[in-house]
Amino acid sequence: MSVPVSETDTFSPDKKTAENTPFYDSICKQSNVSYHFNPEVSQYHFGPYHPMKPFRLMLTDHLVISYKLYEKMDLYTPRRATKEELLEFHSDDYIDFLAKVTPETVTKLPESTLAHFNIGDDCPVFDGMYDYSTIYAGATLDASRKLISGMSDIAINWSGGLHHAKKYEPSGFCYVNDIVLSIINLLRVHPRVMYIDIDLHHGDGVQEAFYATDRVMTVSFHKYNGEFFPGTGSIDERGMDKGKNFAINVPLKDGIDDESYVRLFKSIMEPLITKFQPTCIVQQCGADSLGYDRLGCFNLNIKAHGECVKFIKSFEIPMLVLGGGGYTPRNVSRLWCYETSVLTDVTLNHKIPNYLPSYDWFGPDFSLHPQLDGRIDNKNSKKYLESVKQDILEQLRYLAYAPSVQMQEIPPDITGLTEDEDQIIKELNEEQDGTRETQNTKDEARVGELRE
Protein backbone atom coordinates (compact mmCIF):
# COMPACT_ATOMS: atom_id res chain seq x y z
CA MET A 1 0.00 0.00 0.00
CA SER A 2 1.38 3.38 -0.85
CA VAL A 3 0.46 6.49 1.04
CA PRO A 4 0.93 9.83 -0.65
CA VAL A 5 3.45 12.11 0.96
CA SER A 6 3.41 15.85 0.84
CA GLU A 7 6.95 16.85 -0.07
CA THR A 8 6.25 19.97 -2.02
CA ASP A 9 5.03 23.16 -0.44
CA THR A 10 1.29 23.62 -0.58
CA PHE A 11 1.45 27.33 0.15
CA SER A 12 3.47 30.21 -1.24
CA PRO A 13 6.41 31.49 0.77
CA ASP A 14 6.31 35.18 1.69
CA LYS A 15 9.18 37.62 1.42
CA LYS A 16 9.81 37.99 5.16
CA THR A 17 10.12 34.28 5.89
CA ALA A 18 12.20 33.70 2.79
CA GLU A 19 14.64 36.41 3.85
CA ASN A 20 14.98 34.86 7.26
CA THR A 21 15.60 31.35 6.03
CA PRO A 22 18.99 30.54 7.44
CA PHE A 23 21.87 29.08 5.51
CA TYR A 24 22.40 25.86 7.33
CA ASP A 25 25.83 25.22 8.82
CA SER A 26 26.80 28.78 7.95
CA ILE A 27 27.80 31.45 10.41
CA CYS A 28 24.39 33.07 10.74
CA LYS A 29 23.13 33.76 14.23
CA GLN A 30 21.62 30.68 15.82
CA SER A 31 19.06 30.94 18.59
CA ASN A 32 19.72 29.30 21.93
CA VAL A 33 17.06 26.65 22.04
CA SER A 34 16.17 24.57 25.10
CA TYR A 35 14.03 21.43 25.22
CA HIS A 36 12.20 20.66 28.44
CA PHE A 37 10.97 17.10 28.75
CA ASN A 38 10.35 14.75 31.62
CA PRO A 39 9.78 11.31 30.03
CA GLU A 40 7.59 10.23 32.95
CA VAL A 41 4.78 12.39 31.54
CA SER A 42 4.20 9.98 28.65
CA GLN A 43 3.44 7.03 30.93
CA TYR A 44 0.00 8.10 32.15
CA HIS A 45 -3.29 6.81 30.76
CA PHE A 46 -6.58 8.70 30.66
CA GLY A 47 -8.37 5.39 29.99
CA PRO A 48 -8.52 3.04 27.00
CA TYR A 49 -11.15 4.94 24.99
CA HIS A 50 -10.01 8.44 25.86
CA PRO A 51 -8.57 10.27 22.83
CA MET A 52 -5.79 11.98 24.83
CA LYS A 53 -2.79 9.66 24.65
CA PRO A 54 0.25 10.89 26.59
CA PHE A 55 2.42 8.32 24.76
CA ARG A 56 2.34 10.72 21.77
CA LEU A 57 5.01 12.59 23.77
CA MET A 58 7.19 9.50 23.84
CA LEU A 59 6.85 9.15 20.07
CA THR A 60 7.78 12.82 19.67
CA ASP A 61 10.84 12.38 21.85
CA HIS A 62 11.88 9.26 19.90
CA LEU A 63 11.73 11.23 16.66
CA VAL A 64 13.60 14.21 18.10
CA ILE A 65 16.34 11.88 19.36
CA SER A 66 16.51 9.79 16.19
CA TYR A 67 16.99 12.91 14.10
CA LYS A 68 19.74 13.96 16.54
CA LEU A 69 18.05 17.29 17.19
CA TYR A 70 19.33 17.12 20.78
CA GLU A 71 22.71 18.20 19.41
CA LYS A 72 21.19 21.60 18.63
CA MET A 73 19.47 22.26 21.97
CA ASP A 74 20.07 22.40 25.71
CA LEU A 75 18.16 19.50 27.21
CA TYR A 76 16.49 19.69 30.61
CA THR A 77 14.56 17.13 32.64
CA PRO A 78 12.50 19.52 34.73
CA ARG A 79 11.21 18.97 38.24
CA ARG A 80 7.49 18.81 38.95
CA ALA A 81 5.58 22.00 39.70
CA THR A 82 4.94 22.47 43.41
CA LYS A 83 1.48 22.97 44.85
CA GLU A 84 2.41 26.59 45.62
CA GLU A 85 3.29 27.13 41.98
CA LEU A 86 -0.09 25.76 40.83
CA LEU A 87 -1.84 28.05 43.32
CA GLU A 88 -0.44 31.07 41.50
CA PHE A 89 -3.45 30.65 39.22
CA HIS A 90 -5.68 27.81 40.43
CA SER A 91 -7.94 27.92 43.46
CA ASP A 92 -7.02 26.20 46.69
CA ASP A 93 -10.00 23.89 46.84
CA TYR A 94 -9.53 22.75 43.23
CA ILE A 95 -5.85 21.92 43.65
CA ASP A 96 -6.63 20.16 46.94
CA PHE A 97 -9.23 18.08 45.15
CA LEU A 98 -6.81 17.20 42.31
CA ALA A 99 -4.09 16.24 44.77
CA LYS A 100 -6.30 14.00 46.89
CA VAL A 101 -8.84 12.30 44.62
CA THR A 102 -8.05 8.84 43.23
CA PRO A 103 -9.93 6.49 40.85
CA GLU A 104 -11.04 4.58 43.99
CA THR A 105 -12.23 7.52 46.09
CA VAL A 106 -13.95 9.27 43.17
CA THR A 107 -16.59 6.51 43.00
CA LYS A 108 -17.65 7.39 46.55
CA LEU A 109 -18.09 11.12 45.87
CA PRO A 110 -21.55 12.62 45.38
CA GLU A 111 -22.62 13.66 41.87
CA SER A 112 -22.66 17.28 42.99
CA THR A 113 -18.93 17.23 43.82
CA LEU A 114 -18.11 15.67 40.44
CA ALA A 115 -20.23 18.29 38.69
CA HIS A 116 -18.65 21.05 40.78
CA PHE A 117 -15.18 20.00 39.61
CA ASN A 118 -16.34 19.14 36.07
CA ILE A 119 -15.24 15.50 36.37
CA GLY A 120 -16.65 13.28 33.65
CA ASP A 121 -15.79 11.60 30.36
CA ASP A 122 -13.66 14.48 29.06
CA CYS A 123 -11.79 14.97 32.32
CA PRO A 124 -11.84 11.66 34.19
CA VAL A 125 -10.00 10.98 37.43
CA PHE A 126 -7.22 8.61 36.35
CA ASP A 127 -4.34 7.08 38.22
CA GLY A 128 -1.60 9.68 38.75
CA MET A 129 -3.66 12.58 37.36
CA TYR A 130 -2.17 15.08 39.79
CA ASP A 131 1.41 13.90 39.19
CA TYR A 132 0.85 14.06 35.44
CA SER A 133 -0.36 17.67 35.77
CA THR A 134 2.57 18.72 37.94
CA ILE A 135 5.03 17.16 35.47
CA TYR A 136 3.81 19.01 32.39
CA ALA A 137 3.28 22.25 34.33
CA GLY A 138 6.75 21.91 35.87
CA ALA A 139 8.26 21.62 32.39
CA THR A 140 6.48 24.75 31.14
CA LEU A 141 7.56 26.72 34.21
CA ASP A 142 11.13 25.50 33.76
CA ALA A 143 11.02 26.67 30.14
CA SER A 144 9.71 30.10 31.21
CA ARG A 145 12.54 30.43 33.73
CA LYS A 146 15.14 29.79 31.02
CA LEU A 147 13.58 32.56 28.92
CA ILE A 148 13.49 34.94 31.87
CA SER A 149 17.14 34.32 32.73
CA GLY A 150 18.11 34.83 29.10
CA MET A 151 19.67 31.37 28.91
CA SER A 152 17.25 30.48 26.11
CA ASP A 153 15.87 32.47 23.19
CA ILE A 154 13.42 29.67 22.45
CA ALA A 155 12.23 27.15 25.04
CA ILE A 156 10.17 24.12 24.00
CA ASN A 157 7.83 21.90 26.04
CA TRP A 158 5.67 19.62 23.89
CA SER A 159 3.96 18.16 26.96
CA GLY A 160 2.50 21.59 27.82
CA GLY A 161 -0.04 23.83 26.15
CA LEU A 162 -3.12 22.63 28.06
CA HIS A 163 -5.15 25.72 27.24
CA HIS A 164 -8.67 24.79 28.44
CA ALA A 165 -8.00 24.37 32.19
CA LYS A 166 -9.77 26.95 34.34
CA LYS A 167 -8.97 28.50 37.68
CA TYR A 168 -11.56 26.36 39.49
CA GLU A 169 -11.89 23.24 37.31
CA PRO A 170 -10.48 21.09 34.54
CA SER A 171 -11.86 21.31 31.02
CA GLY A 172 -11.32 19.59 27.65
CA PHE A 173 -8.67 17.06 28.83
CA CYS A 174 -6.73 19.86 30.62
CA TYR A 175 -6.35 19.83 34.42
CA VAL A 176 -3.77 22.50 35.16
CA ASN A 177 -3.28 25.52 32.91
CA ASP A 178 0.50 25.52 32.47
CA ILE A 179 0.21 28.33 29.89
CA VAL A 180 -1.42 30.74 32.33
CA LEU A 181 1.13 29.80 35.00
CA SER A 182 4.03 30.49 32.67
CA ILE A 183 2.60 33.81 31.45
CA ILE A 184 2.13 34.93 35.07
CA ASN A 185 5.79 34.11 35.58
CA LEU A 186 6.87 35.93 32.40
CA LEU A 187 4.88 39.03 33.40
CA ARG A 188 7.17 39.50 36.37
CA VAL A 189 9.89 40.51 33.91
CA HIS A 190 8.20 41.11 30.57
CA PRO A 191 6.00 44.19 30.07
CA ARG A 192 3.99 42.59 27.24
CA VAL A 193 3.42 38.92 26.46
CA MET A 194 1.66 37.72 23.33
CA TYR A 195 -0.10 34.36 23.37
CA ILE A 196 -0.70 32.67 19.99
CA ASP A 197 -2.85 29.54 19.79
CA ILE A 198 -3.05 27.42 16.61
CA ASP A 199 -4.81 24.44 18.19
CA LEU A 200 -8.08 23.41 16.50
CA HIS A 201 -9.96 24.55 19.61
CA HIS A 202 -10.37 28.01 21.10
CA GLY A 203 -7.74 28.88 23.75
CA ASP A 204 -10.49 29.74 26.22
CA GLY A 205 -8.67 29.17 29.53
CA VAL A 206 -5.83 31.52 28.62
CA GLN A 207 -8.10 34.15 27.11
CA GLU A 208 -10.28 34.14 30.22
CA ALA A 209 -7.35 34.49 32.63
CA PHE A 210 -6.04 37.61 30.89
CA TYR A 211 -9.33 39.01 29.58
CA ALA A 212 -9.06 42.25 31.56
CA THR A 213 -5.38 43.11 31.13
CA ASP A 214 -3.56 44.93 28.35
CA ARG A 215 -0.27 43.25 29.24
CA VAL A 216 -1.21 39.99 27.55
CA MET A 217 -2.60 39.85 24.04
CA THR A 218 -4.24 36.49 23.33
CA VAL A 219 -4.69 35.44 19.71
CA SER A 220 -6.52 32.21 18.92
CA PHE A 221 -7.15 30.61 15.50
CA HIS A 222 -9.77 27.89 15.82
CA LYS A 223 -12.87 26.18 14.50
CA TYR A 224 -15.95 28.06 15.65
CA ASN A 225 -19.64 27.62 15.04
CA GLY A 226 -21.02 28.40 18.50
CA GLU A 227 -21.34 24.70 19.40
CA PHE A 228 -17.97 23.17 18.74
CA PHE A 229 -15.97 22.67 21.96
CA PRO A 230 -15.48 24.77 24.06
CA GLY A 231 -18.27 26.88 22.55
CA THR A 232 -16.40 30.20 22.88
CA GLY A 233 -14.07 32.07 20.51
CA SER A 234 -16.38 34.28 18.48
CA ILE A 235 -14.77 37.25 16.77
CA ASP A 236 -16.78 39.49 19.12
CA GLU A 237 -14.95 38.31 22.24
CA ARG A 238 -12.40 41.10 22.44
CA GLY A 239 -11.50 41.54 26.10
CA MET A 240 -12.84 43.86 28.77
CA ASP A 241 -11.83 46.95 30.72
CA LYS A 242 -8.10 47.59 30.30
CA GLY A 243 -7.96 44.40 28.24
CA LYS A 244 -10.53 45.58 25.71
CA ASN A 245 -9.35 44.72 22.19
CA PHE A 246 -6.40 42.71 23.59
CA ALA A 247 -8.20 39.39 22.98
CA ILE A 248 -8.21 38.43 19.31
CA ASN A 249 -10.30 35.57 17.95
CA VAL A 250 -10.06 34.12 14.46
CA PRO A 251 -13.07 31.84 13.97
CA LEU A 252 -12.69 29.35 11.12
CA LYS A 253 -14.92 26.78 9.45
CA ASP A 254 -14.27 23.16 8.58
CA GLY A 255 -11.62 22.09 6.12
CA ILE A 256 -9.33 25.12 5.98
CA ASP A 257 -6.36 24.35 3.75
CA ASP A 258 -2.65 25.17 3.89
CA GLU A 259 -2.68 28.13 1.54
CA SER A 260 -5.62 29.95 3.17
CA TYR A 261 -4.49 29.23 6.74
CA VAL A 262 -0.88 30.32 6.28
CA ARG A 263 -1.84 33.43 4.34
CA LEU A 264 -4.45 34.45 6.91
CA PHE A 265 -2.11 33.69 9.82
CA LYS A 266 0.69 35.86 8.45
CA SER A 267 -1.55 38.70 7.36
CA ILE A 268 -3.01 38.92 10.88
CA MET A 269 0.08 38.17 12.99
CA GLU A 270 2.45 40.61 11.31
CA PRO A 271 0.39 43.75 12.11
CA LEU A 272 -0.50 42.44 15.58
CA ILE A 273 3.14 41.89 16.54
CA THR A 274 4.18 45.21 15.02
CA LYS A 275 1.52 47.08 16.96
CA PHE A 276 1.59 45.26 20.32
CA GLN A 277 5.39 44.83 20.36
CA PRO A 278 5.47 41.83 22.68
CA THR A 279 8.70 41.34 24.58
CA CYS A 280 7.96 37.62 24.80
CA ILE A 281 5.74 35.26 22.81
CA VAL A 282 4.07 32.04 23.95
CA GLN A 283 2.93 29.87 21.06
CA GLN A 284 0.61 26.92 21.62
CA CYS A 285 1.05 24.47 18.73
CA GLY A 286 -1.92 22.12 19.19
CA ALA A 287 -1.69 19.38 16.56
CA ASP A 288 -5.42 18.71 16.23
CA SER A 289 -5.53 21.40 13.54
CA LEU A 290 -3.76 18.92 11.21
CA GLY A 291 -5.77 17.02 8.61
CA TYR A 292 -6.82 13.49 9.59
CA ASP A 293 -6.70 14.26 13.31
CA ARG A 294 -8.97 11.85 15.20
CA LEU A 295 -11.03 14.74 16.60
CA GLY A 296 -10.14 17.21 13.85
CA CYS A 297 -11.88 18.93 10.95
CA PHE A 298 -9.14 21.01 9.28
CA ASN A 299 -6.98 20.10 6.28
CA LEU A 300 -3.53 21.30 7.33
CA ASN A 301 -0.30 19.54 6.45
CA ILE A 302 2.66 19.46 8.79
CA LYS A 303 4.67 22.00 6.78
CA ALA A 304 1.89 24.58 6.83
CA HIS A 305 1.45 24.26 10.60
CA GLY A 306 5.23 24.54 10.96
CA GLU A 307 5.26 27.58 8.69
CA CYS A 308 3.27 29.45 11.35
CA VAL A 309 5.95 28.61 13.92
CA LYS A 310 8.72 29.59 11.47
CA PHE A 311 7.01 32.92 10.79
CA ILE A 312 6.74 33.81 14.47
CA LYS A 313 10.36 32.77 15.03
CA SER A 314 11.44 35.17 12.27
CA PHE A 315 10.54 38.13 14.53
CA GLU A 316 13.38 37.05 16.86
CA ILE A 317 11.40 37.68 20.05
CA PRO A 318 12.00 35.31 23.01
CA MET A 319 9.56 32.47 22.56
CA LEU A 320 8.01 29.71 24.64
CA VAL A 321 6.76 26.92 22.37
CA LEU A 322 4.18 24.47 23.71
CA GLY A 323 2.15 21.49 22.51
CA GLY A 324 -1.58 21.14 23.12
CA GLY A 325 -4.27 19.01 21.49
CA GLY A 326 -3.55 16.33 18.90
CA TYR A 327 -5.24 12.94 18.81
CA THR A 328 -3.58 10.96 16.04
CA PRO A 329 -0.33 10.25 17.91
CA ARG A 330 1.86 9.40 14.89
CA ASN A 331 1.02 12.73 13.24
CA VAL A 332 1.27 14.73 16.46
CA SER A 333 4.81 13.46 16.96
CA ARG A 334 5.77 14.06 13.32
CA LEU A 335 4.54 17.64 13.62
CA TRP A 336 6.30 18.47 16.86
CA CYS A 337 9.54 16.88 15.68
CA TYR A 338 9.33 18.90 12.47
CA GLU A 339 8.64 22.07 14.45
CA THR A 340 11.63 21.32 16.69
CA SER A 341 13.73 21.21 13.52
CA VAL A 342 12.27 24.52 12.37
CA LEU A 343 13.15 26.10 15.71
CA THR A 344 16.69 24.73 15.65
CA ASP A 345 17.26 25.64 11.97
CA VAL A 346 17.87 22.08 10.87
CA THR A 347 16.62 20.57 7.62
CA LEU A 348 15.43 17.01 8.16
CA ASN A 349 15.33 14.18 5.68
CA HIS A 350 11.68 13.32 5.17
CA LYS A 351 12.48 9.61 5.58
CA ILE A 352 12.10 8.67 9.23
CA PRO A 353 15.33 7.07 10.58
CA ASN A 354 14.85 3.29 10.61
CA TYR A 355 16.67 2.83 13.91
CA LEU A 356 13.83 4.65 15.68
CA PRO A 357 12.54 2.43 18.56
CA SER A 358 8.92 3.08 17.55
CA TYR A 359 9.59 2.94 13.78
CA ASP A 360 6.56 0.72 13.06
CA TRP A 361 4.20 3.46 14.17
CA PHE A 362 5.12 5.52 11.12
CA GLY A 363 4.31 3.02 8.40
CA PRO A 364 3.44 2.39 5.71
CA ASP A 365 4.96 5.61 4.36
CA PHE A 366 7.68 6.14 7.03
CA SER A 367 7.78 9.79 6.01
CA LEU A 368 7.85 12.90 8.18
CA HIS A 369 5.38 14.47 5.76
CA PRO A 370 2.39 12.25 4.99
CA GLN A 371 -0.24 13.99 2.92
CA LEU A 372 -2.91 15.08 5.38
CA ASP A 373 -5.11 17.38 3.32
CA GLY A 374 -8.12 16.64 1.16
CA ARG A 375 -10.31 14.69 3.58
CA ILE A 376 -12.76 17.50 4.27
CA ASP A 377 -14.20 20.18 1.96
CA ASN A 378 -12.95 23.68 2.65
CA LYS A 379 -15.97 25.62 3.87
CA ASN A 380 -13.97 28.85 4.27
CA SER A 381 -14.63 30.99 1.20
CA LYS A 382 -12.08 33.65 0.22
CA LYS A 383 -14.78 36.22 0.95
CA TYR A 384 -15.35 34.87 4.47
CA LEU A 385 -11.64 34.83 5.33
CA GLU A 386 -11.20 38.33 3.96
CA SER A 387 -14.04 39.60 6.15
CA VAL A 388 -12.51 37.94 9.25
CA LYS A 389 -9.19 39.57 8.46
CA GLN A 390 -10.77 42.99 7.92
CA ASP A 391 -12.68 42.75 11.22
CA ILE A 392 -9.48 41.99 13.10
CA LEU A 393 -7.48 44.74 11.42
CA GLU A 394 -10.33 47.08 12.35
CA GLN A 395 -10.08 45.91 15.98
CA LEU A 396 -6.34 46.56 15.83
CA ARG A 397 -6.98 50.20 14.91
CA TYR A 398 -8.34 50.70 18.43
CA LEU A 399 -4.95 49.81 19.88
CA ALA A 400 -3.22 53.12 19.59
CA TYR A 401 0.08 52.11 21.14
CA ALA A 402 1.94 49.30 22.82
CA PRO A 403 1.01 49.62 26.51
CA SER A 404 3.94 50.34 28.75
CA VAL A 405 4.07 49.32 32.38
CA GLN A 406 6.03 50.23 35.42
CA MET A 407 8.24 47.24 35.87
CA GLN A 408 7.51 47.02 39.60
CA GLU A 409 3.85 46.61 38.71
CA ILE A 410 3.19 42.92 39.21
CA PRO A 411 -0.47 42.05 38.85
CA PRO A 412 -1.97 42.06 42.39
CA ASP A 413 -4.10 39.05 41.83
CA ILE A 414 -2.05 37.00 39.44
CA THR A 415 -4.41 37.40 36.53
CA GLY A 416 -4.81 41.07 37.29
CA LEU A 417 -8.56 40.62 37.72
CA THR A 418 -10.49 42.61 40.30
CA GLU A 419 -13.17 40.84 42.34
CA ASP A 420 -15.87 42.38 40.13
CA GLU A 421 -14.18 41.16 36.97
CA ASP A 422 -13.73 37.73 38.51
CA GLN A 423 -17.46 37.66 39.24
CA ILE A 424 -18.41 38.71 35.68
CA ILE A 425 -16.25 35.93 34.24
CA LYS A 426 -17.79 33.41 36.65
CA GLU A 427 -21.25 34.45 35.48
CA LEU A 428 -20.22 34.19 31.83
CA ASN A 429 -19.06 30.64 32.55
CA GLU A 430 -22.33 29.76 34.22
CA GLU A 431 -24.17 30.97 31.11
CA GLN A 432 -21.99 28.70 29.02
CA ASP A 433 -22.64 25.65 31.18
CA GLY A 434 -25.62 24.75 29.02
CA THR A 435 -23.41 24.64 25.95
CA ARG A 436 -20.94 22.42 27.74
CA GLU A 437 -23.58 19.92 28.78
CA THR A 438 -24.82 19.67 25.19
CA GLN A 439 -21.24 19.10 24.09
CA ASN A 440 -20.68 16.42 26.74
CA THR A 441 -23.77 14.57 25.55
CA LYS A 442 -22.50 14.78 21.98
CA ASP A 443 -19.08 13.52 22.99
CA GLU A 444 -20.70 10.62 24.82
CA ALA A 445 -22.54 9.69 21.67
CA ARG A 446 -19.18 9.55 19.89
CA VAL A 447 -17.59 7.02 22.22
CA GLY A 448 -18.29 4.20 19.76
CA GLU A 449 -16.47 5.87 16.90
CA LEU A 450 -13.50 6.69 19.12
CA ARG A 451 -12.69 3.06 19.80
CA GLU A 452 -9.86 2.01 17.54
Ligand SMILES: [Zn+2]
Ligand atom coordinates in the same frame (compact mmCIF):
# COMPACT_ATOMS: atom_id res chain seq x y z
ZN1 LIG B 1 -7.60 21.13 20.68
